[in-house]
Amino acid sequence: MKFQSTRNKNLRLDSAETILKGLSDDGGLFVPVEITKLVEGEIAELSKLGYTERAKRIFAKYMTDFSEEELFECAEKAYNGNFEGDEPTHIVKLGEGTYMLELWHGPTCAFKDMALQILPHFLVKSAEKAGSGEKTVILTATSGDTGKAALEGFCDVEGTEIIVFYPNNGVSKIQQLQMQTQKGKNVAVCAVEGNFDDTQTAVKTIFTDKNIREKLSAKGKRFSSANSINVGRLLPQVVYYISSYADLVARGEIENGETVNVTVPTGNFGNILAAYYAKMMGIPFGKLICASNANNVLTDFLSTGTYSINRDFYMTESPSMDILVSSNLERLLFELCDKNDGYITALMTSLREHGNYSVPDEILAKIKELFAAGFTDDEGAEKRIKMLFDEYSYLCDTHTAVAVEVYEKYKAKTGDKTKTIIASTASPYKFPRAVLKAISGEVIADDFEAAEKIEELSGLSMPQQLRSLSEKEPRFTKVCEREEMADFVMSTVGGEG
């Protein structure tokens, strides 16, 4: 199987090269040239297997330049032992026909672990295949969840180093401590004076700086990125959607072949895109329900066909969804316009130059067939956290609450009673102040104090990896100016600039 760029479909690379590159040189995203169909009886077969074996089989359909043994080894290193419980994902039934797919039982308590635990192993194997012998240096700017998940994934993985920058005062106390206390020989973390956009822009500049790249190359190293446009993150996300359907069949909750809707709290459109791929592969998913917070750019696009970032930006209690440019949408559009790469290039140029684009009615019609979309503000999410807690003694985080609230509104409006899987993307203890305020009305400034109160009220204990943070000594406390970031990178990778 080859992968092509959404902006040049004639460029075709193996999965290993695609994973090493991340983004195509033409600015496009890589997609598989074909979305493989599951074969007759395959769902029934998958339903008898464990997660690692399921993952291997699904990867093998796309990563044909890897052997099955290699894929199994990657999946085993990622999913055996690093997640709480017997399987990496947990499904909790809430009332008739609503299934919470909890994707946050990994080391950092957010769904990004599902992909970032395996990406490092894909990268190392890909580098071996490329045969350059170069070490990979991961450079990442984070607004909170991605940085920590990447640090955990790459920690002490042979042949890799990772450097994470985050905006000083721009992440929660728990998120900051998660990064500052990161263990491992090959990791470095630095706070930057500025906001997330400043940090991200500076990282991109370092990434493409020729001079820095040459110095790195002289040391036998090269940059790579762990952000969500990498195919090595997309494929592991497809796996959990297929796996969750197989689980519901195995448990007798659904008939094999029964239609199930999927609801996803969405930011960069990576998670919900994976559900779309699973549907295209033949999993009988019905509507894909895209849930946004107050930054409802996707709600507007999926219902009107016009994408516009010329709007206010809101900082919400679901910060990982505070995004106006949802990069992975480009992959969906490429599929829906019959892989017209010139058209995609024109749309993305319009977005860059004018901050907007519109798609024609025939594409909008396809979108409406596949997707439903809705949004809610912090108040709606808070109210939903309380309702779930009161009704089911179920605690969810602020991102997941957006999804449940949007799903309930969708159900009320359409009368669609199809069963649904709702992606649950973070532990409630990752955003304890907002969760506590939702269930009890108490406003507490400290994350750990708020978490303790939630434990008293709910009886659900805080994950050990979060609880222990309050006792750990921060290891990375450096704060630098934007202009100093390149020096930090060079001193970390062993050169004096």
Ligand SMILES: *Cc1c(COP(=O)(O)O)cnc(C)c1O
């Ligand atoms: C990243 C993230 C999201 C958004 O996922 P996308 O793939 O960017 O749409 C939602 N919830 C949480 C907790 C996240 O960390």
